[in-house]
Amino acid sequence: MDLWGLVRKRLLGMPPLDYALVGRWVGHMTHGKFRHDRIATASPVPGERVLGWVVHYLTGVVFAAALVWIGGSEWLSHPTLMPALTFGLATVLVPFLVMQPAMGAGIAASRTPNPTSARLQSLITHAVFGLGLWATGCMTSYFG
Template sequence: MIVTTLLIGLVATALADLWQYGFLRYFDGSRPHWGKVGRWVVGIAREGRVIDAAIGKRPAVRHENALGWAFHYVIGIAYAVIYLAILALPRLPNSALAGAIYGILTLAAPLLFMKPAMGGGICGRNAPDPWASFAKTLSAHLSFGLCLWIATAVLG
């Protein structure tokens, strides 16, 4: 069960990343980049700095992009654990609707915690284009929820 859960989390995250790569290339020509998140993780580990509004002004740290990607996948696995625990409740089948709702619920973490912790404000309102930031985050999390549904249906 542990290996299956890890695999579901990894596969769902990877599939959602492929979706997001295409979405971002079409949306604004960018690519997913997790360097700022890696820098934030290092700031927590080294200095206990959870709230860091100046993260974008801090110098880059060694391997920050790789650290950010690793953190991203750890979170994807953690979300898979929670999703599978919810599905274990009576009368909650794995479905596209369940995955989509779960993906939308996971928006709470970036919109209410990660973005504010890194100076972006609640729901990313301090971003240069808050609506574009929101659309990217929504796309990532909704696709992740749907990819959890798919990975669970295939691997679970």
């Protein structure tokens, strides 16, 4: 996903995701605030950028572990594209139904200036994540 963010920026001129806002959202949870009208206007949290990146990578690890758990040792021994791609696309439900509404963007980015574009970019990014899961599974089965 991170490599895709760099490619997306270079080819399409789209800035990468700002994980500091994820860190801000998670940081405010420690004070009992789980929902924001606009996370960008919420008060900054010390270390929010690092926290956001940590949450981003931990989420990816948990999702990858979930795919391995669902697919079992058979998928891990002989990874196929469709389960990984389907799973990657399914993970878009977390930002659509949890993160975006809680951060003030609405369900599936409905409160953003261009919801269709935001949704499409999320779907593409999570499809890329699924491809990454498959590629990692292939490397694991080859070298493991």
